[in-house]
Amino acid sequence: MSSPRPAKIAALSILSNSFVFLMKLIVGVISGSVAVISEAIHTSLDLMASIIAFFSVRISSKPPDREHPYGHGKFENVAGTIETLLIFVAGIWIIYESVQKIFEPAPIKMPMIAVAAMLLGATINFVVGRKVQHVGEEYRSVAMSSNALHLLTDVYASIGVAVSLVIVSLTNFYILDPLIGIGIALYIMKEAYDLGKKSFLPLLDTRLSKEEEERVHQIISAYKDEYIEYHDFRSRRSGSEEYIDFHLVVPSHMNVETAHDLCDRIEKDIKKVLHSPKIFIHIEPEHERLLYHPSKKSERGKKE
Template identity: 45%
Template sequence: MNDKIKVAHLSIASNAALTLGKLAIGITMNSVSVISEAIHSGLDLIAALIAFFSVRESAKPADERHHYGHGKFENVAGITEAILILGAAVIIIHNAYPKLFGRTEIHSLDMGAAVMGISAVVNFLVSRKLFNVGRRTDSPALEADAWHLLTDVYTSLGVLAGIVAIKITGLTIIDPLIAIGVSLLIFNAAIRLIRNSMQSILDARLPEADERVIKEVLNKYSPEFVEFHKLRTRKAGSQRYVDLHLVVPGHMLINKAHNICDQIEEEISDRLSGIHVLIHAEPCALNCSDCRQTAAGKSNSVSCEILDKNKLLGGKPGNK
């Protein structure tokens, strides 16, 4: 959590400096594309503040009101950030559109090029830091903030290219065209952020790679049980949740079944960070030879056709 707070502070500081710098240069130049970049950075600053407060809130433990913790605060933050940058895109288009039909004087092109170049470099470095920490801690809020800054890198480079083109050609219409292009990139980033955050809000299943890890662990312990079913997964912020039913031989002692569940839970937790596993053990209702051998203390090898079929992970439950 200290790493998440530190990198959130870094994002706030860099965005504040870049917003003020771009706004001052944009007003001096009378450039709508540079001012649009200042607006974009201003929204990134607000997004960085939201990310900071959300990671701090999501770190709080479960309480009487939030039994499953506060992880979804980060998902709400991601949606809020996306809505903010959608608003920025609308403002940029509103300001740029009238300038498509009238020539405007643009000053201090060299100064504008310098601030755009500095902005691209700073945002690239900060976004990489945010991505590294966000992915390591599985933080949707930090990853959303990183995407904002990476988008800012692309748009800053676009504006820089526009300034160079204006200096070479003298065509000032390039300025509003670049601004509108910036807004389209912002729209794309916002829609992606909303889609990713909504999946967690609506309890979408974990990614296929995560579920593959869970099934690999279950397969490793498959000689100890009959089969599993009702595997369900979801995510809240950086926290993952898994629950499933584990069918064990009918005469297996309760403490042995409990130990198997503990081993499975522990290994899944070792391989996937921030995961909460809940396993419901239930007895196999079929009085097959495998269950009788287990009760007699013999080997737990499968010896009937029904169990051979049910040993396939995710197959039909043995007690149905």
């Protein structure tokens, strides 16, 4: 069964986050719990993340145009970076409010209603978050994966708040409420740091992972009996797409049709191991390599 389109799942997360945000905000204001209000703020950022993801997957899926000849894939990385910054802002705000509450502790009204709201919100976000995570992994969407992280992080935070509210209601240890708030803030900021590296680095045209590159090298080497060598291998990621290019040195007597067929077969096999690769192979006759690069050695794949 094919997975739903990313935009539809992103729209679903917008609806679920809107409901959970309003529920937490209302219950937080009524109960006076800084942890619940912090969770409402956290969920509001999840809502913004869902909106960003919705528009980013729509834009990044557009085909290349005159102004963007390499496509729109990096819009997802920009969106993921923005989401990361939003998480840090939320974390700082939660810590500030929690510290204020430590010095001015106050009883929580109707804590069991707040507990029920937290558990309901956690259940909704877990179900939707898993769907978003599945689509993000299938489509290699940075924005969708970022959105899933927001949702699943909210699940853990909501459960933590629910447990703390139960303890507070049983012990009247009101300082626990802001302490849990600070714990939530530190947790989501740590997750934001990990997410930030994943989202931001592709904007600098960093290469694919070692495992991905190794799979590509193995595929190219499988055809080593049909070429002389290959060199100048490069890779980078843009959103959900991978870009690969290299020079393939072929025997001087090989005609254009044969060389083209060889490239087609290599590209076809690479597309089986990567999600959405864009592959550019520069064919280089052996005599040209000797003429212009007499001392050049191949990066990989030189025939023994």
